[in-house]
Amino acid sequence: MPITKLNRIPYLPLRGMLVFPKMVLHIDVGRERSMAAIEQAIVEENQIFLVSQRDISVEQPTLEELYEVGILAEVKQTVKLPNGTMRVLIEGVDRAKLIALDDGDAFSTADIELIEPDMEADIEHEALMRTLLEQFKKYSKLSKKVTDETYESVADISEPGRLADMVAANLPLKVAGKQEVLELFNVKERIEWLISRLLNEQEVLSLEKKINKRVKEAMEKTQKEFYLREQMKAIQTELGDADGKGGEAAELRERILESGMPKHALTAALRELDRYERLPAAAAESGVIRSYIDWLLALPWTEETEDRLDLNRAERILNRDHDGLEQVKERILEYLAVQQMTGSLRGPILCLSGPPGVGKTSLARSIAESLGRKFVRIALGGVRDESEIRGHRRTYVGAMPGRIIQGMRKAGTINPVFLLDEIDKMSNDFRGDPSSAMLEVLDPEQNHNFSDHYIEETYDLSKVMFVATANDLSMIPGPLRDRMEIITIPGYTELEKQLIAKNHLYPRQLERHGLTKAQLRISDEAFRYLIRYYTREAGVRSLERQIAAIARKAVKRIVSGKNKRVQVSPKVVTDMLGKPKFRYGMAEQENQVGAATGLAYTTVGGDTLQIEVSLSAGKGQLILTGKLGDVMKESAQTALSYVRSHAEELGIDPAFHEGTDIHIHVPEGAVPKDGPSAGITIATALVSALTRRPVRREVGMTGEITLRGRVLPIGGLKEKTLSAHRAGLTTIIIPADNERDIEDIPDTVREELTFHPVNNVTEVLQIALEEERK
Structure with missing residues (x-):
């Protein structure tokens, strides 16, 4: 590419424009120095250097304020204009690179x-x-700025560099973009840059056309709808028809004023109604506002059921629907008594805690019936989104109030019995913590001003009687648990289960299967047989399934004509349901060495736990199996340390651990086990294995130990005692500090068991182990 140096060429700085080689155009010049430069150029062979300014606001640019590449041009003609400026006709010659400037006078x-x-x-x-050329042709068809004549003149150019410059001059480029083309000395690179730019411009123009078309169509549609709506209004006015939106708004206004809303909610409802009335019916926001107003109108603001404060009637209903559960019934009757005495009482927040199938949900229904209140239930199992409780804000598509407000709408009164089922099954994730949202619902000091994100206005929940249910209290966060009154339902005794089956489950299954008591009769012995050999649970859910299975088989026999009526005895139960699934009484058949029976508390009630100890020659290792948790592993270590430190007192070789491996196993290895109440059971099994003294088979025990041998108190004694009774144990060893809890155990169970409160491990061993033979 040849380069020629030229010195002292008059130059003209251009503001907001650029000239390409072979381009002819007029330039209006107003600066005195620029006009002087043009006059000098005419004197010196008509040559002038044109270069664009980087900043058009600069009056006399320096070298740094000018682009590096410009155009050497010829001055063809000059004309003085009346306003004192000069119009110059110039033609670009070639690209030129600016080396230096010399500012003369x-x-x-x-x-x-x-x-x-x-x-x-x-x-x-x-x-x-x-x-x-092909891309420029496509661009010219899309763009209104390029005429056919312009395209034809460009298409006639045969020289590549000049063609590229002419295409660039006809593109809607800013000065910086054109300068970039000017600085591309290589013709191939210049053409490639322009092809890429043309493709981009075509995409932009195509998109602009689509957008303009959509906007035009939308405007035409809106104008058409507006015109038709105005016509409809005029027609309705002429006909005297008030059933349009105006009539609808008037009806809504009347309903709002009669709804009994508090002042803040009334103001919000009327404000939204005014917006709704002004909006076109076809507007998307119109439907959102109407839905919001409907929710405000559907909520109970003043509707209230009158409590039936009849203690005798309430007690009859509770006893009719539920056998046992004396503690819960007593709490409800206390609430009614205080209500009757004072005339008003803020709704209590009860939490019924217990294993599945003990009647927590049905008890809440009975509470509502005994009070004469509406009953509403929401299931919280698996809820992990905070907006499920507080609702969504109306800015979101498909927004709705939370489950609390939905429940109040369903109840239709401000004082229902509101059941929060499975409150321990809530969890949290990136969508928030619903249990934290429940704090405001269940706090008596806050729930008179409950705030739902959708409703926005505060709502009074203070008259609601909240009843929650839970299987495992440990899964409920502490602050939430602190706001509830916990009532524990541990499970049923065998006698209570028999009464429930006879008085509730059996009649219900007869009705569901279309039977009468004459067609299907189940004896008391059969009920007891079902409970002992076909179920093992704290509640009665499995028992009801077995009764349903008997009812189905009875229906089949009656429909097929084999029997007109079915009398069910224990033998018939076996014929219908097959061999017994469980062995009644889990106690060992004989006294065992190294095997002790512990009592455990689980989320499904109490259970018995067999702990086995085996000794073998080895290096003194302690082996623990049975999928034990950290707490039980620590209990095993503590028990072993106690036995080693008291070996002589217990008649054990103090060096027993040096050549003996001790293996402690809790059967059913696939089931996780943990808890702080297995200490004395493990210690008893260890001492039994080391002294070869058998453990009495009828003894069950619960309690944690310290290194000094003290027995620490435990929880869940009632549940553990019921499981011991189900298993056929007759002697229970408990910590002395739990002696006061024996009163909570039903009389029918307490009469069949012997309790031994103990303070230390020595007392435990005296009761649990057989006496040494002399």
Whole structure:
């Protein structure tokens, strides 16, 4: 590419424009130094250097404020205008690089390097030229700024560099973009840059056309709808028809004023109604506002059921629906008594805790019936989104109030019995913590101003009687548990289960299967047989399934004509349901060495736990199996340390651990086991194995120990005692500090068991182990 240096060429700085080689155009010049430079150019062979300013606001730019590449041009004609400016006709010659500036008194000159174009063209240039023309043609069809004449004049150019410059001059580029083309001395690179830019411009123009078309269609549709709505209003006015939106708004206003809303909610409802009335019916927001107003109107603000404060009637209903559960019934009757005495009482927040199938949910229904209140239930199992409790804000698509407000709408009164079922099954994730949202619902000091994100206005929940149910209290966060009154339902005794089966489950299954008591009769012995040999649970859910199975088989016999009526005895139960699934009485058949029976508390009630100890020659290792948790592992270590430190007192070789491996196993290895009440059981099994003294088979025990042998108190004594009774144990060893809890155990169970409160392990061993034979 040839380069020629030229010095002291008059130069003209351009503001907001740029000239390409071979381009002819008029320029209006107003600066005195610029006009002087043009006059000097006419004197010196009509040559002038044109270069664009980087900042058009600068009056006299320096070298740094000018672009590096400009155009050497010829002045063809000048004309003085009446306003004192000069109009100049110039033609671009070639690209030139600015080397230096010399600011004279009257005008400025520049030293430049003239970059002459490379005139050689090859096949690749020919291909690029065709592609450039093709894309420019497509652009000219999309753009209204390029006429057919302009395209034809460009298409006639055969020289590649000039073609590229003419295409660039006709593109809607800013000065910086055109300058970028000007600085591309290589013709191939210049054409490739322009092809890419043309493709981009075509995409932009196509998108603009689509947008303009959509906007035009939307405007036409809106104008049409507005015109039709105005016509409809006029027609309705002429006909005297008030059933349009105006009539609807008037009806809503009347309902709002009669709803009994508090002042803040009334103001919000009327404000939204005014917005709704002004909006076109087709507007998307119109439907959102109408839905919001409907929710405000559907909520009970003043509707209240009158409590039936009849203690005798309430007691009859509770006893009719539920056998046992004396503690819960007593709490409900106390609430009614205080209500009757004072005339008003803020609704209590009860939490019924117990294993599955003990009647927590049905008890809440009975509470509602005994009070004469509406009953509403929401299931919280698996809820992990805070908006399920507090609702969604109305800015979201498909927003709705939370489950609390939905429940109040369903109840239709401000004082229902509201059941929060499975409150321990809530969890949290990135969508928030619903248990934290429940704090406001269940706090008596806050729930008179409950705030739902959708309703926005505060709602009074203070008159609601909340009843929650839970299987495992440990899964409920502490702050939430602190706001509830915990009532534990441990499970049923065998006698209570028999009464429940006879008085509730059996009649219900008869009704569901279309039977009468004459067609299906189940004896008391059969009920007891079912409870002992076909179920093992704290509640009665499995028992009801077995009664349902008997009812189905009875229906089949009656429908097939084999029997007109079915009398069920224990033998018939076996014929219908197959062999017994469980062995009644889990106690060992005989006294065992190294095996003790512990009592455990689980989320499904109490259970018995067999702990086995085996000794073998080894290096003194302690092996623990049975999928034990950390707490039970620590209990085993503590028990072993106690036995080692008291070996002589217990008649055990003090060096027993040096050559003996001790293996402690809790059967049913696939079931996780943990808890702080297995200490004395493990110690008893260890001492039994080391002294070869058998453990009495009828003894069950619960309690944790310290290294000094003290027996620490435990929880869940009632549940553990019921499981011991189910298993056929007759002697129970408990910590002395739990002696006061014996009163909570039903009389029927307590009469059949012997309790031994103990303070230390020595007392435990005296009761649990057989006496040494002399």
